[in-house]
Amino acid sequence: MKNIRHFLTILDLSKAEFQQIIKRAIELKAMRKQGQIFQPFPDKVLAMIFEKSSTRTRVSFEAGMAQFGGHAMFLSSRDTQLGRGEPIQDSAKVISSMVDIVMIRTFGHDIIEDFAKHSSVPVINALSDEYHPCQLLADMQTYWEHRGDIQDKRVTWVGDGNNMCHSYINAARVLDFQLSIACPQGYDPDSKLLEINADRVTVFRDINDAVANSDLIVTDVWASMGQEEEQLAREKSFAAFQVTPELLAQANPDALFMHCLPAHRGEEISVDMLDAPNSVVFDEAENRLHAQKALMEFLLNSSKE
Numbered sequence: 410m411k412n413i414r415h416f417l418t419i420l421d422l423s424k425a426e427f428q429q430i431i432k433r434a435i436e437l438k439a440m441r442k443q444g445q446i447f448q449p450f451p452d453k454v455l456a457m458i459f460e461k462s463s464t465r466t467r468v469s470f471e472a473g474m475a476q477f478g479g480h481a482m483f484l485s486s487r488d489t490q491l492g493r494g495e496p497i498q499d500s501a502k503v504i505s506s507m508v509d510i511v512m513i514r515t516f517g518h519d520i521i522e523d524f525a526k527h528s529s530v531p532v533i534n535a536l537s538d539e540y541h542p543c544q545l546l547a548d549m550q551t552y553w554e555h556r557g558d559i560q561d562k563r564v565t566w567v568g569d570g571n572n573m574c575h576s577y578i579n580a581a582r583v584l585d586f587q588l589s590i591a592c593p594q595g596y597d598p599d600s601k602l603l604e605i606n607a608d609r610v611t612v613f614r615d616i617n618d619a620v621a622n623s624d625l626i627v628t629d630v631w632a633s634m635g636q637e638e639e640q641l642a643r644e645k646s647f648a649a650f651q652v653t654p655e656l657l658a659q660a661n662p663d664a665l666f667m668h669c670l671p672a673h674r675g676e677e678i679s680v681d682m683l684d685a686p687n688s689v690v691f692d693e694a695e696n697r698l699h700a701q702k703a704l705m706e707f708l709l710n711s712s713k714e
Contacts, residue, residue, distance in 0.1 A: 412712060413531060414531055414711040415532045415708075416531070417521055418579055420579050420582070421542075422583065427549070427584060430707050431546065433707070434703035448478025449477060450478055450706075453478075455510050455512060456482050456508040457471065464671070465670060469698040476702065501523070502527050504528075505528040510531045513534065514537075518537040533704065540579070544573060544697070546703075547694075551665075551689050563589065564588050565619045565620045566589070567619065567652055568631060570592055571633055581606060588611070589620070590619070591618075591619035593646045593650065623660040624664050624665070625665050625666075627667045631673070651676070666682065672690070
């Protein structure tokens with residue numbers, strides 16, 4: 410029997426495994442920059458199932474598998490009928506019998522869990538409404554490259570208690586850092602996650618209090634995909650939660666700024682925020698490629714017979 414490893418949330422990795430993947434991502438990045446050809450998976454196929462569209466996710470996974478010598482197959486919502494025309498477990502059994510690894514970007518997290526339960530190959534959560542763990546791998550790789558180990562540091566999340574926020578809560582638990590969450594009333598992250606991680610997560614209503622003594626400031630759009638009709642209401646609710654260079658200056662002197670992109674300049678960030686001296690947003694975006702390559706290598710190698 411195969412030992413199938415999946416990556417559905419950060420909690421699927423131990424701290425040692427998480428750090429192993431980050432360090433391997435840095436190695437793979439260096440090899441890529443030096444022009445080394447490394448193709449350990451020439452006969453492997455990655456199925457990319459997109460119920461939600463994305464630029465960075467598709468480019469990074471598809472390029473990563475190609476660089477490994479394998480092939481990536483793009484399946485949009487028009488190409489699959491997850492849970493609609495066919496039960497998820499049937500789709501999982503069929504698709505996983507033909508490919509070597511699957512990545513899914515969808516809505517409900519239960520869809521990914523159900524698929525993984527019936528899959529004979531590793532399944533990666535490339536985003537669900539509840540979690541976005543692949544982005545956290547890239548974020549933590551980026552922090553490691555610029556500042557080293559994040560253990561015992563203080564991270565501040567600014568904005569909606571969304572899937573990115575949930576993944577930061579899980580990362581705080583696995584990597585042992587403190588997390589401050591600055592969000593308006595009514596936009597808190599999952600209450601159970603907050604309760605379980607009460608020893609390392611604190612919710613603030615004042616953004617200035619939240620960033621004090623912080624080593625990393627992270628934000629995201631105010632209205633995520635599927636929330637467009639809430640845009641105007643959210644603009645009012647989040648008006649006091651914009652990240653600016655002036656706000657970053659209230660954190661620790663070497664504090665970094667990250668954003669998973671796409672960014673709405675003039676909304677969750679000031680127009681000049683992405684170009685601020687301590688902004689590492691574009692390093693972070695590139696690292697999606699390297700972190701996911703390291704993740705795929707880890708899962709494929711861990712799932713051998």
